[in-house]
Amino acid sequence: MVTVTREQARARARSAAAAVTDPELPMLTLADLGILRDVAVEDDGTVAVWITPTYTGCPAIAEMRADVDRAVRAAGFDRVEVRTALAPAWTTDWITDEGRRKLAEHGISPPGGAPRRASGPVPLTLSPTRTVPRCPRCGTADTEELSRFGATACRSLHRCRSCLEPFEHVKEV
Amino acid sequence: MSGDKIYTALSEEHGGDARWAFGTGFTDALAGVDTTLPEGVDGADLALYCQMLGDDALVQAQRLVHWVTDAPELEEEVALANIALDLLGQARLLLARAGQADGTGRDEDAFAYRRSVGEFRNVHLAEAPRGDFARAVVTLLVLSSVRLAVFTRLVDSRDPVLAAIAAKAVHELAYHREYAVSWVLRLGDGTPYSRERVAQAVADVWPMTGEPFAAHPAEAGLADQGVAVDPATVRAEVHDVLTHVLTSATLDAPPAFPEPAVAGRDGVHTPDLAPLLDELQKVAREHPEATW
Numbered sequence: 001m002v003t004v005t006r007e008q009a010r011a012r013a014r015s016a017a018a019a020v021t022d023p024e025l026p027m028l029t030l031a032d033l034g035i036l037r038d039v040a041v042e043d044d045g046t047v048a049v050w051i052t053p054t055y056t057g058c059p060a061i062a063e064m065r066a067d068v069d070r071a072v073r074a075a076g077f078d079r080v081e082v083r084t085a086l087a088p089a090w091t092t093d094w095i096t097d098e099g100r101r102k103l104a105e106h107g108i109s110p111p112g113g114a115p116r117r118a119s120g121p122v123p124l125t126l127s128p129t130r131t132v133p134r135c136p137r138c139g140t141a142d143t144e145e146l147s148r149f150g151a152t153a154c155r156s157l158h159r160c161r162s163c164l165e166p167f168e169h170v171k172e173v
Numbered sequence: 174m175s176g177d178k179i180y181t182a183l184s185e186e187h188g189g190d191a192r193w194a195f196g197t198g199f200t201d202a203l204a205g206v207d208t209t210l211p212e213g214v215d216g217a218d219l220a221l222y223c224q225m226l227g228d229d230a231l232v233q234a235q236r237l238v239h240w241v242t243d244a245p246e247l248e249e250e251v252a253l254a255n256i257a258l259d260l261l262g263q264a265r266l267l268l269a270r271a272g273q274a275d276g277t278g279r280d281e282d283a284f285a286y287r288r289s290v291g292e293f294r295n296v297h298l299a300e301a302p303r304g305d306f307a308r309a310v311v312t313l314l315v316l317s318s319v320r321l322a323v324f325t326r327l328v329d330s331r332d333p334v335l336a337a338i339a340a341k342a343v344h345e346l347a348y349h350r351e352y353a354v355s356w357v358l359r360l361g362d363g364t365p366y367s368r369e370r371v372a373q374a375v376a377d378v379w380p381m382t383g384e385p386f387a388a389h390p391a392e393a394g395l396a397d398q399g400v401a402v403d404p405a406t407v408r409a410e411v412h413d414v415l416t417h418v419l420t421s422a423t424l425d426a427p428p429a430f431p432e433p434a435v436a437g438r439d440g441v442h443t444p445d446l447a448p449l450l451d452e453l454q455k456v457a458r459e460h461p462e463a464t465w
Binding site (some may be wrong): 086089091121151 | 202203204205206248251252254255256258259260261262263265266321322325333334336337338340341342343344345346347348350351352354355358410414417418421
């Protein structure tokens with residue numbers, strides 16, 4: 001008789017949860033996005049999955065939780081609890097290299113390094129100092145920002161001055 | 174996403190869970206978060222404080238969505254709606270925390286939809302009529318500057334839930350302030366007409382800028398315990414920020430803030446809040462059994 005160790009069960013639950021995709025960026029899995037924080041199998045067999053929201057108000061989080069619940073059940077677990085992990089706060093630095101590659105491949109410019117801040121007040125900036133994203137199509141840095149806010153909370157709108165194509169960029173947070 | 178994938182996604186069977194029509198069933202924004210109160214902290218006071226911060230965000234978000242379908246340009250509409258969404262997200266977590274802290278177990282909906290005017294704890298500037306676009310960006314500049322300064326300190330709160338909410342919100346609020354700054358600069362340093370409009374907005378908003386720095390007794394007590402931030406401690410910093418922005422926009426340096434006096438934090442509001450809440454709460458009150 002083959003016994004499944006708790007570690008094996010955990011690995012199976014984890015890979016099911018990790019493969020769930022973001023409803024608003026469907027090329028990215030939760031693992032790519034870096035929002036899957038932990039998976040554990042508890043003594044009573046309950047699978048606990050911790051995910052963290054990207055933006056506090058991200059409406060996709062409820063969908064993702066429902067999808068994780070469904071995916072882990074489909075992997076053969078009856079009891080699933082999707083829990084929220086608030087700390088440490090998600091930043092775009094949690095997006096994996098694989099996630100960045102997929103974003104670029106789909107014409108969305110991946111984020112640069114998240115803004116780092118020592119303690120103390122957030123410095124006031126009067127001119128755009130955020131990273132200028134490169135055009136995901138032709139690679140030039142000669143791009144302009146159309147709007148800091150895009151179709152979802154995490155994206156901004158840009159246009160390439162060289163190939164003239166508009167594109168989206170995942171904002172650094 | 175290629176065209177055929179979009180079609181597949183739209184036509185995919187979802188096991189009869191009718192997910193888009195009836196929601197996901199996940200409603201607790203703080204599900205699974207350790208909600209133990211820090212030692213020595215009064216739950217009722219903490220709940221009140223969470224409502225103060227949560228209501229500022231909720232009421233401001235409701236004002237901001239009045240720009241949807243009515244902004245000068247599509248980009249600004251999207252921006253203001255996104256800012257409202259961030260604030261709504263902050264409000265959800267804070268109000269959920271309030272229901273845990275006071276031991277009633279009320280959820281975020283109970284706070285948003287089933288409290289009366291006198292139970293709301295937001296400052297008057299959040300409920301003030303939306304006015305023109307200049308007024309909207311000046312209001313946003315003041316509120317986001319205050320909130321950013323408070324939340325920057327709140328990340329060190331002894332309440333780990335408040336600290337975590339603040340740590341996330343700081344990133345969002347920095348974008349809100351940046352957006353407001355960019356528009357105050359453009360309007361102030363724009364045409365004589367735009368300058369006049371934004372100068373008028375500053376003059377109209379200014380009488381309400383003292384209140385956010387007045388500490389309610391519950392707030393002051395929690396600040397002494399290292400849980401809350403006494404807003405008086407950010408007053409000078411916020412004044413410096415606003416002075417820098419307004420003078421860079423070629424506007425006059427602002428006068429001192431009016432003397433702080435507690436009002437909205439005590440549930441005392443202007444006549445503008447009741448109609449806003451009527452609109453916010455209408456569906457929930459008419460259909461008390463509805464879920465979403």
